[in-house]
Amino acid sequence: MEKVDIIIKTKHMYTLEGEGVGYLSDYGVAIDRGKIKAVLPVSELKKNYEAEKFIDASDKVLLPGFIDGHMHTGHGVLRGVAQDISNWMMEGMAPFEAQRSIEAKDSGSRLAIAEAVLNGTTTIGDDGSDIAGSCDFIQKIGVRGNVSVRIRDALMKTYKAGELYIFDDNYGEKTLNECLDIFSKYHDIDSGRIKIRFGPQGPDFVSLKMLKKVKKLSKERNTKIHMHLQQGSRETKQMTGRYGVRSIPWLDEIGYFDEDFIGIHLTDALEEEVKIVAGRKASMILCSSSIGIIDGIVPPAKIFQDAGGIVGLGSDQALGNNCHNIINEMKLTAILNKVKYEDPEVMPAWKVLRMATIENAKALGIDKITGSIKEGKYADLILVDLNQASLAPLYTKPMRNFIPNLVYSARGNEVDTVIVAGKIIVENKAPKTFDMNEILQEVQGHADVIGERATAQFNEINGKNAVYMRENKL
Amino acid sequence: MEKVDIIIKTKHMYTLEGEGVGYLSDYGVAIDRGKIKAVLPVSELKKNYEAEKFIDASDKVLLPGFIDGHMHTGHGVLRGVAQDISNWMMEGMAPFEAQRSIEAKDSGSRLAIAEAVLNGTTTIGDDGSDIAGSCDFIQKIGVRGNVSVRIRDALMKTYKAGELYIFDDNYGEKTLNECLDIFSKYHDIDSGRIKIRFGPQGPDFVSLKMLKKVKKLSKERNTKIHMHLQQGSRETKQMTGRYGVRSIPWLDEIGYFDEDFIGIHLTDALEEEVKIVAGRKASMILCSSSIGIIDGIVPPAKIFQDAGGIVGLGSDQALGNNCHNIINEMKLTAILNKVKYEDPEVMPAWKVLRMATIENAKALGIDKITGSIKEGKYADLILVDLNQASLAPLYTKPMRNFIPNLVYSARGNEVDTVIVAGKIIVENKAPKTFDMNEILQEVQGHADVIGERATAQFNEINGKNAVYMRENKL
Structure with missing residues (x-):
């Protein structure tokens, strides 16, 4: 015995x-x-x-355990303040995010991670900046992490319609150093329970020079690149305005797609573009519920799979999803794709369960240690x-x-x-390893402050939710 | 005081x-x-x-409380045996339904109703034949019921592709008498807590003579007609084969649509047909999740509403939904319509909440007593x-x-x-008024018997789920 x-x-x-x-x-x-x-x-x-x-x-x-391939856990503190709205980022998220302190963000991360874990998620795929708090919590409560740290050159400011983002080398280097710092602190700690990935925000937010640097550094560290890809018309306008070409052909030209590249969303990638990415053995993370709510779009996961690519699922964020529940992602992925193809046999239950477990592990490069x-x-x-x-x-x-x-x-x-x-x-x-009531109380305190401080800008922007408030529809 | x-x-x-x-x-x-x-x-x-x-x-x-406008609770005992399949009825449901006794059906009803109630549904909109067991349970546990009793002339048998259903007057009268019997036993009992509606199964299953009789009898009894409408190509083939015209123009010709008509699904109704039904002040029940899973279709609820019609929500049945949870129906209705119109502002949260409460009460004709x-x-x-x-x-x-x-x-x-x-x-x-464990144990017993007896036909039909079983995908 x-x-x-x-x-x-x-x-x-x-x-x-x-x-x-x-x-x-x-x-x-x-x-x-x-x-x-x-x-x-x-x-x-x-x-x-x-x-x-x-x-x-x-x-x-x-x-x-379920694997969540793409989350912005820090948005947990903003759950439910941006949906049913055309310009999600500027009219929905902006006034609240502007008031979100790092402490509030960390509190939101704890809420989102706790929620995901209670719904059966064992690997948290967090993505973003100021992410040390999330890494700490992941380490502390004992779940698995696959965390990408945001790198961007584009200065954070309000841009006019059509204006190209201003790339700033110093800002870019600062974000890269944060990534390297997090990498050295958390990557492969606790017998590899946390993996740190390089997270250039998207081809529109990062300079060519930085993208090349990120590629080199991530290869040297034997880790992956986790990047938003072909997210929508805003990205396309930036790319064609700056380079005269759409994201995917441009990135392919510089050799960016390979087995260490994880592309997020591909919301409005063209069929031939999807095939390029899948053909290079890169993987895709599909956030069905979030992209359905925010964009009214069903991303091209089936095309990616049919081209031989690996697709995993993600819950994205709690404003414009609004939950971190992979069972919900499995269901939405199955039903939305049936509707997209008007075919009830598309994306059967067993397939989406694979996308929430073993396929997601493959997509994130952790299938040797988890996923089955x-x-x-x-x-x-x-x-x-x-x-x-x-x-x-x-x-x-x-x-x-x-x-x-x-x-x-x-x-x-x-x-x-x-x-x-x-x-x-x-x-x-x-x-057993965290206190849900403490998390709920704490996040409520932060929300009260954010709500108070966001009021002026919320009313000034006067988006759909402000209108709904006046009409007693919320 | x-x-x-x-x-x-x-x-x-x-x-x-x-x-x-x-x-x-x-x-x-x-x-x-x-x-x-x-x-x-x-x-x-x-x-x-x-x-x-x-x-x-x-x-x-x-x-x-939430209102569920259309359910087949008796299918609760068959939860999860038919989805991801093109021919849902013949390749999915048929082998199991053939083995479902009335006792098993009643047990399924108790499961489905209990599930719905625990998810916040206070009005159970059941529909079907052999429905006394469901009415009994609704009465016993104290929830509200809006129950339609199935009337059909078409004999229950396996029809060849293209074969017109055989109408049998005796069979039709038998189902009508069941409806009248249930009506006299349950309608308006307990201070109107249960409403009984006339439920002709669909224009393809019921003769013109019977439809006219149903209209007259339901008017005399001051109740409503609850009927599947323009459910799909099978219905259209029957209608054009028999009458040379599609369901909605045909029913409109005989004056069937009015404020006492509740049309279910309208899965593939044409835009002008939808407008006819809405224009006559009839109402519509939308089963987003079920029709998404079974047909890969988003029914025309928005067109119905834009034409001034009232739309309520329903959860349909537990094989090909697979749940009775109006929160799920609200979510799917919001997201599927955003995707259908590629517009995140379509079907906002407040609107689908109304469709699950006050609008559903209006659709079912119970808004004077409930829904707000x-x-x-x-x-x-x-x-x-x-x-x-x-x-x-x-x-x-x-x-x-x-x-x-x-x-x-x-x-x-x-x-x-x-x-x-x-x-x-x-x-x-x-x-407080029912024992969940008892319900679960009882329904499991019936499922064990059904599963055993359905095996031969399931394997003979050899549908997608039989294939998935052999491939270890279930």
């Missing part, structure tokens, strides 16, 4: 190994020193291992409670209905247990 | 009265003998009323818990973010209290 830290016994396990979902019945896992030691039939598991902690998950389903249930990988696992109306009844014959119900019916609160690198983060739906 | 049954004190109340959402701050309601006795500022409420039960809902939001918080209406109310990551933080200034977060972020489990006609059905998220 070998001693291990945890044994989990299940009736239903989805490993996400292989081409499908890797279903196993009456199997269990042995977890030791953070990793999956064995995946075996329950009878053999009992014969070979004894554990400090034994979890009988017979009324639950064991899955790899396999001996030697870290024990990033969730247990989903079957005693829930949304998942009942359970059919195992002639077909298993669990995955369709997880994708199309589950709400997130069915997630009972969350384990990351063998550490139990959530148990019986309650967080 | 006047004595009442319940007083609820809130900081945030949305009455849904007026053109918007009727927000009131620091108000409360007095409830007596099932009805809303007063809606007053908290200070005045305290001065004038004392109550048996006092609910301090300062950390919750008070709203009218108003003196004299029944106390059909919900309290939504603000101490939830998905709804945090709360902004009240310069804009209120609660409704956008309810629509785009809430999952359903934020619903804390459900009151129907002054009776508390759910409190502290726990049901």
Whole structure:
């Protein structure tokens, strides 16, 4: 009998190994020193291992933890102040973001990360500037992080319509140094539990010189580039105005796309452009709910996949999503693509579950350590409670209905247990490594201040939400 | 001091009265003998009323209960066995439905209704045949019902492609008599808590003679007709094959559309057809999630509204939705329409909230008794818990973010209290009038039998889900 830290016994396990979902019945896992030691039939598991902690998950389903490929967690403090609006950035976000202190942002990150974890996310894919607070929280509560640090040359100021962003070398270097600083502090700490990526904001915000430098530095550090790509007409205007060419052909010309490039959104990339990016073995992160709400667009994930590319899912941000719940992203990805192609067979449940787990791990370059249930990988696992109306009844014959119900019916609160690198983060739906009430109280305090201070600019801009307030529609 | 049954004190109340959402701050309601006795500022409420039960809902939001305009609750027992499939009815549902006993159907109804209620639905809009079990449960647990009973002449059998349905007068009369029987047993019982509607299945399933009879009988009984309308190409083929004309012009010709007609889906109605129905003051029920999953289509609700028609929301059924959660319907309705029109301002949060409450009450003809918080209406109310990551933080200034977060972020489990006609059905998220575990156990038993018996036909049909089972994708 070998001693291990945890044994989990299940009736239903989805490993996400292989081409499908890797279903196993009456199997269990042995977890030791953070990793999956064995995946075996329950009878053999009992014969070979004894554990400090034994979890009988017979009324639950064991899955790899969800991976969120792209988030701006710091926007958690601004949840719900920008949607149903055409100019999301200037008329929605701007007056609130202008008043958001770094402390408020950190508080928002804690809220967003806690929310995601309670919904079953074990890898937080954060992106942005001033991101040390988020990294601290990720490290402290024990989840996995794939964090990209924003690099940009374009000065932060209000630009006139059609005006090209002003690139400033000093500003660019400052953001690059922040990235390098975060990289040296957090990359690969806790046995590789946090990965730091280079995050040039987009080809329109970063100079050619800096982009080349970022490419070189990221390669030297054996990490990846995580970058917004072909986000919309504003980006296209900047690119054609500055270089006379759209983002993707321009970046391809300078050799930017390769297996270490993660492109975010591709909101309005043309079909041939999507094929270029996928063809270079770069990956794509799709934020279905956010882009649906903010732009009314279904991004070209299917084209990317059909061209052989890997696509993962992300929840983007809490103003204009407005949640961090990968189950919601799976559902929206499935339904929005069915509608886009007017074909109910497009993006079936099993496929979007892969995009939330193993495919997302591949997209982010962490599939050797997480994303599926396999001996030697870290024990990033969730247990989903079957005693829930949304998942009942359970059919195992002639077909298993669990995955369709997880994708199309589950709400997130069915997630009972969350384990990351063998550490139990959530148990019986309650967080073990953070205090939800403290997070809620703290973020409310920051929101009260932001709301007060944002009022003048909000009323001056007089966007759709200001109109709705006057009409008693909010 | 006047004595009442319940007083609820809130900081945030949305009455849904007026053109918007009727927000009131620091108000409360007095409830007596099932009805809303007063809606007053908290200070005045305290001065004038004392109550048996006092609910301090300062950390919750008070709203009218949600209304689900169209459900097939009996399909609850088949949740998740038909989606991601082109021929939903024949390749998805058929092998399972063939094995569904009336007892299994009733068990499914209890599951679906319980699920809906826990997600904040106070009016269950059930539709179908063999519906007495559903009516019984609605009556027993104390929720509101708007139930339509299926009438059809078309014999239940497998038809060849292109074959016209065989109308059988005896069969038609039998279904009509069932409807009349249910009507006499349940209509307006418990002070009008249950309404029974006439439910001809669709213009393709019912003879002209029967449609005319239904119209006459429903008028005599002062109730409404609830009918599937322009559901898809199968319906169109039947109508053009039989009458040489599409459903809507044909029904308009016989004067079928008026303020007592509720049209369901209008999945592929043409723009001019939609305008005909709306122009006759008939109403429409939109099932965004179901039609998105089953057909990959966004129904023409916006055209219906723009033509002056009333649109309410429905969750349809648990195979091919797969849930009964009006919050999910609000979200999908908002996002799918933004994508359809590529315009983020289409179907804002406040509008879909109206479609789930007061507009749905109007669509179903029950707005005099429910759908908003108003003196004299029944106390059909919900309290939504603000101490939830998905709804945090709360902004009240310069804009209120609660409704956008309810629509785009809430999952359903934020619903804390459900009151129907002054009776508390759910409190502290726990049901008071039904036993969830009993419902879950019972429905599982039926599913086990159905699954076993459906296996041969499932494998013979060999639809997409059978293929996915072999490929280990389920």
